Amino acid sequence: MNILQPQKGKLLIAEPAILNDDSFNRSIILLTEHTSTNAIGFIINKPLGYTVNDLIPEIDNDFTIYQGGPVEQDNLYFVHNVPDKIPNSIEVSNGVYWGGNFDSLKQLLDTKEIQADEIRFFLGYTGWSSDQLKDEIATNSWFISENSYSNIFTVDEKKAWKNKLLERGGDYAIWANAPENIQLN
Structure with missing residues (x-):
């Protein structure tokens, strides 16, 4: 199997081994930055119970x-x-682009000139220091995948992690069908 290296634009897929980690259980992270000193990404498959209007009432x-x-x-x-x-x-x-002029974005949102399938909003980010991500990959917390989505903003968050495990094949197929809470099995 060709082992991918972490880099900007790739996806980090949570290994089944981190099922007990509340922050990253079944996560898919889009890496938006990867340098010799750090890495930054956003979990793309964990919606919160908030909307833009809830956080920015205007x-x-x-x-x-x-x-x-x-x-x-x-x-x-x-x-x-x-x-x-x-x-x-x-x-x-x-x-895929990260950030930009927020005043322009506010105007686009107010005038409905931007659609939900063109943007995704996140509270917080995921970050690693220089060797931390390499160590986590080496200890089977993550595997790396190409971003094969035609539109990352329309990803079915309920099926995304399972589908990435099925793509990987082998023993991952068993974990893909495991219940979200193993203790309830």
Whole structure:
């Protein structure tokens, strides 16, 4: 099996071995930055019970907010595929962009010029120091996958982790069908 290395634009898939970790159990993380000193990403498959309007009342918008990770959970982040509409965006890869001018984004949200399938919002992010991610991959907390989604903003969060395990095959297929709470089995 060809082993992928972590890099910007790749996906980190939580190994079944971390089922007892509340933050990362069954997570899929989009890596938005990977350098020799750090890595940053956002969990793309864990919606929260909040909308943009819940967190920013002056914006009339009901897009779902996702759990981005355990770091800086009081900050709102966003990833999108419309850099022509949101200036100062940073390209992650394959037409996916991180951040940009928030005032422009607010106007787009207010005027309904941006759709839910073009953007995803996150509370917090996931971050690692230089060797921390390598160590976690080496100890089977994560495996790396290509971002094979045609649109990462329409991922079915209920099936995404299971489907990535099934793609991997082998013993992963057994874990893909395990109940979310093993103790209830």
